[in-house]
Amino acid sequence: MTTTDTGGSGSFSSPYLDRIRTMRHVRNGKERVIEAILFVAAFCAVAVTVAIVAILLYEASTFFEHVSLVEFLTGTEWTPLFERARYGMLPLLVGTVVTSAIAFLVAGPLGFLIAMYLSEFAPPKLAEVLKPFLELLAGVPTIVYGYFALLFVTPLLQKLIPGLPGFNMLSAGLVMGLMIVPYVASIAEDAMRAVPMALREGSYAMGATRFQTAMWVVLPASFSGVMAAFVLGISRAVGETMIVAIAAGQQPNFTFDPREPAATITAYIVQVAMGDLPHGSIGYQSIFAVGLVLVVITLFFNLIGQMLRRRIREVY
Incomplete structure (x- = not known):
């Protein structure tokens, strides 16, 4: 019969627990990559819209310098x-x-x-x-x-x-x-x-x-x-x-x-x-x-x- 000692001066670390931690880190890393990709996609949509409006405002301002609103x-x-x-x-x-x-x-x-x-x-x-x-x-x-x-x-x-x-x-x-x-x-x-x-x-x-x-x-x-x-x-x-x-x-x-x-x-x-x-x-x-x-x-x-x-x- 074997026992696992988890008390005392420190925590017990087994290969099984190390593997769980590694898998958790890999999963979290993948989640962060997916979140970053989704953020970039959403940011691109917003950025394109803002850029279009900004260009229209800039070019239209030149027009309204010569034509009354x-x-x-x-x-x-x-x-x-x-x-x-x-x-x-x-x-x-x-x-x-x-x-x-x-x-x-x-x-x-x-x-x-x-x-x-x-x-x-x-x-x-x-x-x-x-x-x-x-x-x-x-x-x-x-x-x-x-x-x-x-x-x-x-x-x-x-x-x-x-x-x-x-x-x-x-x-x-x-x-x-x-x-x-x-x-x-x-x-x-x-x-x-x-x-x-x-x-x-x-x-x-x-x-x-x-x-x-x-x-x-x-x-x-x-x-x-x-x-x-x-x-x-x-x-x-x-x-x-x-x-x-x-x-x-x-x-x-x-x-x-x-x-x-x-x-x-x-x-x-x-x-x-x-x-x-x-x-x-x-x-x-x-x-x-x-x-x-x-x-x-x-x-x-x-x-x-x-x-x-x-x-x-x-x-x-």
Whole structure:
């Protein structure tokens, strides 16, 4: 019979305990390496965002040294390519808002209904077939959507709306909405599927129908994900370039009529980036000013999403 002496003047150290300590040190070292990698990844995302905003602020400050901020935000003429340049960005802002609003009116309800059907009503085998086809739309190049709007949707609308110009915000907005439907539907459907099945079973046990369960149990539980889908969708619409550049035209018009042609912020940035204005000129610097406005608009939509998420959590 053997005994282990752990008392007395010192602690007993065995090869077994040394091995445990070594394994613990190795495990802790691996954990620290993984934490460092994750920190670097998160830091890179934050650093890139900060760098983009910093560059926009720096370049835009040069523009605002020559152009009044009041004129930029309230002016209704945007003619940086003319000899008598005007830098009122309201025409670009209105064009962006109108096309994005049309796109969201299409993609929001349609994407939500598709997500609800795939998550709550579609048979599993049918959902497995439909979802890949839906996500396939997200892989279509936006320039293809642009020419689809110009060559198919616009002629179709001209038959319904006599006198509709060849370039118009309505056609661009409708096709933009179709383009972002997969983003909204996919993210919203994933959020709904993440709701625990126990909540659905409890609702069914109380006598609720499938539709009632979807609207009053699944939707509130997945509201954060659904709002994230909407915010991502409208942010995608605000930042879309090729569809509006091809189908809506590049003429800055201060009009809320979707039947009229107009230019958006992104379309103007593309127009200048193609070399219409010399590098370093005031007109060229204007793309950083309007780009900063685009960032602010996207931030605004994200803040709205955060406020809605907090409110729905308080209600439920």
